[in-house]
C-alpha cells in the first residue's frame with residue numbers, strides 16, 4: 001500500500017500576520033514555518049498505517065527551497081521518503097495540478113491531505129486533486145481505517161458524523177480527530193538523524209495556470225476599547241448587550 | 249445568464265446557510281440586473297422558502313442515487329444544471345466539498361471563505377478570510393467562470409421576496425465509489441457555524457462536570473456552545489465544539505468567552521464575531537484586549553447570575 005501525504009508549509013500558529021507596506025503580499029519576515037497542523041493529523045494517520053499495514057508513506061510539498069526544513073520534519077516524524085515540486089505555490093488550482101501530476105504516475109492507493117491550510121484557508125486543493133484524478137473524495141475526515149481495496153472513513157457533518165466506505169484509490173482530507181492529539185509524533189533524535197539521509201527528491205513544476213490571484217491583503221482592524229463591567233453590576237452588562245450592542 | 253446558487257438542505261430541510269447563500273446571490277444578481285437560480289438536491293421543503301430570499305427559479309434535482317451525500321456525485325449533479333458563469337455555495341462541510349470538484353469540471357476560478365459582496369464583477373474580485381482569521385485577502389478570479397463559497401454568518405440572511413418558479417430535474421447519477429454505512433446527526437442541536445450567539449468556555453471551567461451552567465446560559469440565549477482547544481483535547485467537550493485557528497472559525501453576532509485566556513490561536517477563530525464578551529477572573533487575561541465587554545470575576549458566580557438576569561429580560 002502506497003500513501004501520499006500532501007503537506008503545506010505554513011506560519012507557526014503563534015505568528016502575528018503582517019503584510020508588506022503596499023499590502024500586496026504576506027510579509028514573511030521573521031516567520032517560523034511548520035507543517036500545516038491539519039496535515040500533521042493526516043501524516044500521523046499515515047504513519048500509523050505504515051506501522052499496522054506496512055504502508056509506505058511519501059510526503060509531497062509544492063514549494064520552493066525554503067520548505068525543506070518542514071519536509072525534513074515530516075521525514076523525522078516517520079515518512080519513508082519525500083518529494084518537493086519546485087514551485088512557489090500561487091493558488092489552489094496550480095498546486096492541485098502539480099499534486100495530481102505526481103499522483104498520476106505514482107500509483108498511490110491513498111492520498112491524504114489536510115482539510116484546509118491555515119495560511120490561505122483555501123480548503124480547495126484536496127477536492128481539486130480528487131477531481132483531476134477522477135477519484136472519490138472525503139472531506140473533514142475524523143476517522144479512517146483501511147481494509148484491502150476499501151477505506152472506511154468517518155467524516156464530520158453539521159451536528160454529527162457519517163461513516164462511509166470508499167473505494168481506493170481515493171483522496172481524503174483530514175482534520176483534528178483523525179488521530180488523537182496525544183498521538184501526534186514529536187520527532188526524537190533518531191528520527192531527526194535518519195531524516196537527514198532519507199530521500200528527498202526535487203521535481204520541476206509543470207508551470208500550470210493560476211486561476212485566483214491575491215491582489216491585496218488587510219489586517220484585522222482593532223476593536224474599540226473594552227468596556228468593563230463589575231461582577232456585582234451584571235444588570236449593566238445585560239443592558240449593554242440589549243440596548244447598545246443589540247445582540248440579546 | 250442567471251446567478252446559480254446551491255441551496256443546501258439537511259434531510260430535505262433548507263439550512264440557514266442556504267438562505268444566506270441565496271441572499272448573497274441575490275445581491276450580485278441585483279448589481280448585474282440578472283436573476284437567481286437556486287439548485288437543490290432532493291428537498292422536501294417547499295421552494296417558497298427560497299423565493300423569500302430572492303430565488304427567481306428553483307431547480308429541484310430528484311435522484312434516488314443522491315439520497316446519501318457524495319462530494320463527487322453531487323458535484324456532477326450541480327454541473328449538469330448550473331449553466332451560468334457565477335455559482336454560489338455556502339461554506340458548509342458538504343458544499344465546500346462539492347465546490348472544488350465542480351471548479352475542476354467547469355474550469356472555474358474558485359474563491360472560498362468569501363465575506364462580502366464582490367468589489368468588482370468583471371473580473372470578479374472579492375474579500376475573503378485568510379490566515380485563519382488573522383487577515384483578509386482580496387482575491388481576483390482569472391477564469392471566465394467563478395465559483396465562490398460564502399463564509400457562514402458573514403453576509404447574513406436578507407429577505408427579498410420574489411415570485412419564483414420551480415422546475416423538477418430528474419437525474420440518475422451513478423455513485424459506485426462511496427457508500428454510507430451509518431449517519432448520526434442530532435437534529436435539535438444548533439449548528440455552531442450557523443449560530444448567532446455562541447457561549448464558549450475554556451480550561452477555567454475546571455472540569456466537564458461544570459458545563460451545566462454553560463449549557464443553561466446557552467439555552468437561555470438560544471446559543472450554540474463552543475470550547476477552547478485544550479478542553480476538547482482532554483475530552484471535556486467534543487472536537488466539534490473546538491473553535492480557533494485549528495478548529496472552527498466562527499462569526500456569530502455575540503460570542504461569550506468564559507474562562508478562556510485568549511491565546512492568539514483561539515482569537516484567530518473567533519475575532520470576526522460582531523460582539524465579544526469576556527468573563528475571566530484574571531484581569532491580565534489577554535482576551536480582554538480583544539473584547540467589547542469584559543467582566544473580571546469568578547465564572548462560577550457570574551454565569552448563574554447572568555443567566556438569571558437574561559431570563560428575566562427575556563421574560
Ligand SMILES: Cc1cc2nc3c(=O)[nH]c(=O)nc-3n(C[C@H](O)[C@H](O)[C@H](O)COP(=O)(O)OP(=O)(O)OC[C@H]3O[C@@H](n4cnc5c(N)ncnc54)[C@H](O)[C@@H]3O)c2cc1C
Nearest residue numbers: 450451452476477492493494507508509513514529530547
Ligand atoms: C499548533 C497549535 C494550535 C492551536 N490551536 C488552537 C485553537 O484552534 N483554538 C484554541 O482555543 N487554542 C488553540 N491552541 C492552544 C492555545 O495556544 C491555548 O493553549 C488555549 O487556547 C488555551 O485554552 P484556555 O484559554 O481554555 O486555557 P488557559 O490558557 O489555561 O486559560 C484558562 C483561563 O481561565 C481563567 N480562569 C480560571 N479560573 C477561572 C474562574 N473561576 N473564572 C473565570 N475565569 C477563570 C484563567 O484566568 C485563564 O485565563 C493551539 C496551540 C497550538 C500549539
Ligand SMILES: Nc1ncnc2c1ncn2[C@@H]1O[C@H](COP(=O)(O)O)[C@@H](O)[C@H]1O
Nearest residue numbers: 006008062113114116117122123124125
Ligand atoms: N503547497 C502545497 N503542497 C502540498 N500540499 C498542499 C499544498 N497546499 C495545500 N496542500 C494540501 O491541501 C490541503 C488543503 O489546502 P488548501 O486548499 O490550500 O486549504 C492542505 O492541508 C495540504 O494537505
